[in-house]
Amino acid sequence: xxxxxRTRLFSYESLFKNNKIxxxxxxxxxxxxVLRLKTGDPINMFNGNNGExxxxxxxxxxxxxxxxxxxxxxxxxxxxPFLIFSPLKQIRNDWLVEKASECGxxxxxxxxxxxxxxxxxxxxxxxxxxxxxxxxxxxISLPEITDLKxxxxxxxxxxxENKVLLFCNELRSSPQITEFxxxxxxxxxxxxxxxEGGFEEEERTxxxxxxxxxxxxxxxxxxxxxxxxxxxxxIFQ
Numbered sequence: 290x291x292x293x294x295r296t297r298l299f300s301y302e303s304l305f306k307n308n309k310i311x312x313x314x315x316x317x318x319x320x321x322x323v324l325r326l327k328t329g330d331p332i333n334m335f336n337g338n339n340g341e342x343x344x345x346x347x348x349x350x351x352x353x354x355x356x357x358x359x360x361x362x363x364x365x366x367x368x369x370p371f372l373i374f375s376p377l378k379q380i381r382n383d384w385l386v387e388k389a390s391e392c393g394x395x396x397x398x399x400x401x402x403x404x405x406x407x408x409x410x411x412x413x414x415x416x417x418x419x420x421x422x423x424x425x426x427x428x429i430s431l432p433e434i435t436d437l438k439x440x441x442x443x444x445x446x447x448x449x450e451n452k453v454l455l456f457c458n459e460l461r462s463s464p465q466i467t468e469f470x471x472x473x474x475x476x477x478x479x480x481x482x483x484x485e486g487g488f489e490e491e492e493r494t495x496x497x498x499x500x501x502x503x504x505x506x507x508x509x510x511x512x513x514x515x516x517x518x519x520x521x522x523x524i525f526q
Contacts, residue, residue, distance in 0.1 A: 304339035337430030369393035375484030385515040390422035392522040
């Protein structure tokens, strides 16, 4: 198998044959000053509604235009697990959002827990991380990000959607998360990861009293919150 690298960019604009799209300022800067591409060079653009299109660029400094030529991937929704997590400090949060997107998460659910340290979540900032991750990894559709809400509210939302809640409990040694890989449909799966310092007992009790809850261990070690999230997602990828 060979891999032919081609620049991929996400577009909110409609993609269809011969449509001409103005790239935004950041994309134009990347094309002109970072990649140093020239008029006529091929790149791909994609989104979840229109698929992925190959085409050519026209450079009219400081703006670059993309001309759609051929669809190379049909539009598709890429179903994966939801992730309930507690916001972390900025660099670690950046890493979590980026890698979760690469690992196939379909919805990111930032959640205020009892031991949550960071009380804000900038959706616009993290959408940029998501787009970059999807451009890199070949995803067509972007994961969704919900608003930052209280723990019980986010959990109840998932229960109302009849999801299977996989509670990654650092106090358990069994069963191992790998035991559930072929038992839970990842389209129905919500992975629940605790904050730095772990869940408080009130939160554990609330989760354990719900229907469709599965408790598991991530193994013999206690991981950082961002590491635990990526470990769990990668197992179900």
